[in-house]
Amino acid sequence: METGHQTSASPHPFIPSVKLLACALMAGTLLVINAARDxxxxxxxxxxxxxxxxPTAVRPTPSGAAPAAPPTVQPLPASDPVRLxxxxxxxDAPMTRLDLDAAGALRPPPADSPGIAGxxxxxxxxxxxxxxxTTGHVDTRTGPGVFYNLGALTKGDTIEISRADQRTAVFTVDAVEVYDKKNFPDEKVYGSSDRPExxxxxxxxGYTKRTxxxxxxxxxxTLSAVK
Known part of the structure; x- marks a missing residue:
């Protein structure tokens, strides 16, 4: 699952589908569904x-997530991320490449490495x-996962991703939302964008030990700086 394969120079859009949506839910549920944390x-x-x-005068992005605006930072060429x-x-976590399983769902990060982001x-x-x-476990039987505190982020916080090309992409948080898995807005989350997002x-x-x-x-x- 983890490889040194370099991403294509032409960005490939994340195409929303039921199978890809299911995998996003898998990021934590495969282990979290049996988590022993209270x-x-x-x-x-x-x-x-x-x-x-x-405002009606503001055109939304293709994903419908936020008002569109010209990129404030020049987009980078494709290069594999190595640390988040x-x-x-x-x-401060290493990153691993995730691919799809035979059913077309995204494989979660390794079960025995809850501190890795995929x-x-x-x-x-x-x-x-x-x-x-990107995705990662919220918690497991052994304790918190890499994104246990993800819901505590606020608008304006930053996320830094170091890449194989020795550049660091700095993103500024636009919003943090929580969705019921039965009404997950796949187009809003996964839809393509003309900006680096x-x-x-x-x-x-909500959480229950049964489900x-x-x-x-x-x-x-959204990308806000490059180091």
Whole structure:
């Protein structure tokens, strides 16, 4: 599952589908559904969501997630991500390439390595034009996963992704939302964009020991700097 394969120079859009949606839910549920933790990870407040209304004069992005605007930073060419850092929630994690299984669902990061963040290797590379997708476990039987505190992020926080080309793509959080898995907005989350954008996904929402987490926390971020 983890390879040194270089991403194509032409960003590949993350095409929304039921199978890919199912895999996004798998990011935490494969292990979290049986998690032995009694406390619940932080969940985003309504204040961190996108505005419920957008002025009619503002054209939405193809994903419908946020008002479109010219990129403020020149998009990077494609290059594999190697490390993800989120200073505000003390995440500093290696990244592994994720692919699809025989059913067309994204494989989650390794079950025995809950501290690893994964990225969809056949999609957009973080920093390139399009929607890059990263995911990771929220918790496991042994304790918190890499994205246990993801729901605590707020608008304006930053996410840094170091890449194989020695550049670091810095993303600024636009919104943090939580969705019930039965009504997951796949086009909004996975839809293509004409800007370099990032989605970070883990499990969230309500939780029961019988069924696991009922939804997903999704962070929406846009490239804001390159180091």
């Amino acid at each position: 406390e619940q990870p932080p969940q985003p407040s309504a204040a961190q969501a996108f505005p419920t209304s957008v 850092r989120v200073p505000d929630i003390e995440v 990225w969809y290797g056949d999609g957009t590379a973080p920093g390139a034009t399009g929607t890059a997708v 990032l989605r970070v996904i883990t499990c969230g929402g 696991g987490y009922q939804g997903n926390v999704v962070v929406f971020a």
